[in-house]
Amino acid sequence: MQPVVLHFKSVYLNLSETFIDRLVRHHERYRPVVGTLHPRHYLDGLPVYAPSGLAAWRDRLLQQLNRTPRFLFAVCRREQPTVLHAHFGLDGYRLLGLARRTRLPLVVSFYGHDVSRLPDEPGWRRRYRRLAREGTRFIAATDFMRRQLVALGFPEEKIDVVRFGLDLRAFPFQPRTQAGLRLLMIGRLVEKKGHRTALEAVARLRAAGYAVELHCYGDGPLCAALQAEARRLGIAACVSFHGAVTNEVVRQTYYTHDVLLVPSQTAADGDQEGLPNVIIEGLAAGIPVVATRHAGIPELVVPEKTGLLIPERDAEALARAVVRLLETPALVERLSRAGRTAVEQRHSLTRMVRDTEAVYDAVRHSR
Template identity: 30%
Template sequence: MSQAYNLCIIKPNKSAFSETFIQAHIDGLAGNKKVLYGGAFPVFDHEGKTLIRSKLGLLSYLIQKRIFKRKNIKVRTCALYKYLKEHKIDAVFAEYGMVGASVTEACKLAGVPLIIHFHGADVYHRDTVAEYAELYQDAFKYASAFIAVSIDMAATLKEMGAPADKVFTASCGVDTAAFPLLDTSASAKDFLFVGRFVEKKSPQSLVKAFKILQEKHPDARLWMVGGGPLFDETRELIADLGLNEQVTLTGVLKPEEIRTLMKTMRAFVQHSVTAANGDKEGTPVTVLEASSSGLPVISTRHSGIKEAVIDGETGFLVDEYNITGMAERMSTLAESVELSVQMGKAARNHMINNYDIHMRIALLDHIIQSSISNNKIK
């Protein structure tokens, strides 16, 4: 049984459909939780009120942030410091590196241990890393723990200056009970993608691979769920390739609608790549959810996907931008529903044994409690 403690979780967005992993932490972590949000540095407290109480203080903050573009703003650091003291917070759990770096000074003033959970762009997006470089170094000196979602990310954090003994690898998890094994033995040649239409997910590469598959298997279908900056561009490509009848763009769907869609699919497909700005995936939750549901995953040798998908056992991996290779792997599963079922069962077992959300939450809880205990010894 976890001991009682006061945990402050700080996240950038009030809510974002693609950040189910953050909600899983909020729902699952032990302790008495207070959730703050509102950008790289929290603007709002757990009741939705501004952390900076006075109108003059708010005005000062806005001028420094918007006009002078400052990262260290004393009035907001003091406001967070007061909040942490007032609510007797025992530890701060920051979602994303930018958030952790921004709140380091307040945590230091309050003497509260800080745990920073990195997810992807906060480690790989070059401009973001450069913008927060100085604050990252401060965070590396002060914070109690740094959580990476893949082995690759853990190595990069160490290269950036995070102390090796404080870096933990713990990808986001999946609720294997909420995503039970599906019977795909009667599935048609239908393939599913779920995610944001952004450069690092390269939806255009997936469409191009599907076009090659289509020429060999005219009865194949592709379902693409989500939205984002490359949505219109992807839609135009689909039209240019004459795939309007074969590719369905659903837009953003609710989780239960995605689960319903999964029931008819042969496999999950995602062609993740390193973006021009350096941005990469962490470990995509959609890949974990599909695997838990018994869908083999066809993806790329990219970041945490290399660990989540066992090539040739729970799905297939190809090199980034190997569009022909991806089409060939899709064709392999299009031609064998038996292989799809076999790989899907192996994928689910891999999730149960290595990615179940309860295991992940237990590990995070252990890291948090260890940080609190170590802080009391100081």
């Protein structure tokens, strides 16, 4: 009989959190069980537990107080998990009471804003110090994030780096031999994604005579402001905001566009990326990538090898990088092939699952 791992995330899952869904669905040696207060997406075929009625009201109140939702104790009695796995640091803290009462090892995965922005909110540095002491093991998505966790006081010897994994069969490689004029951005319309930089770069490219188009997929609070900015720059006719779309539509965009732009930046509130999942998917599919020297991005987008890197908030550098791709077909082909190879070597789904399950093995055998 396979040992059970109980995955917990308060909201399971947001549409963009495919990296969690991939892990949960592809365990090899552990049987996954999901606990959540707000069931949303990627639930089909999984054993999902969520409270209802008065219990849901009670547990959502406990969630707001950053305490363990009580329904999880019943889940543990029923499923007898051997490991607790919380996704994002906030939910890791909420499971400390469950780990203490059940004496189960607690693994916490961090992904981005829970390392860059959350610690600056009131009370969270104190809570993270407790999590660092009482949590069993912590998973960072990048080396950059591991260093951030160490700076926050998490013991280095309790941190493992497990990189996002991709089912490469779903992203067949289509080598590119030249770049075209259809530029692509995928992500929520929020400050850290850098859409304003992309709009300014498009305006510069159009002024220089390059008939580029920018296609943005994703929704968010900045939608109206970005549309207004496109009108102000005189490029509204060549910029399309397609809104939130399905994962299948996203997958197809890598094959119907010519250059993937990922101009991520540190937001005014400190919010940062981990490693944007779209970079892994795009490189796997073969589309050339222009991104910023931000957070964990340079660990995969190696300058002049697997992609092009520019400084944050530098529209001129972004425009110049696109021009290089448009005018240098040999560079496009080289980046396309090297990008796929890098994903195959470091970001396969099999490797992510096996590295994660090795963490489970370690915490079970150390108790």
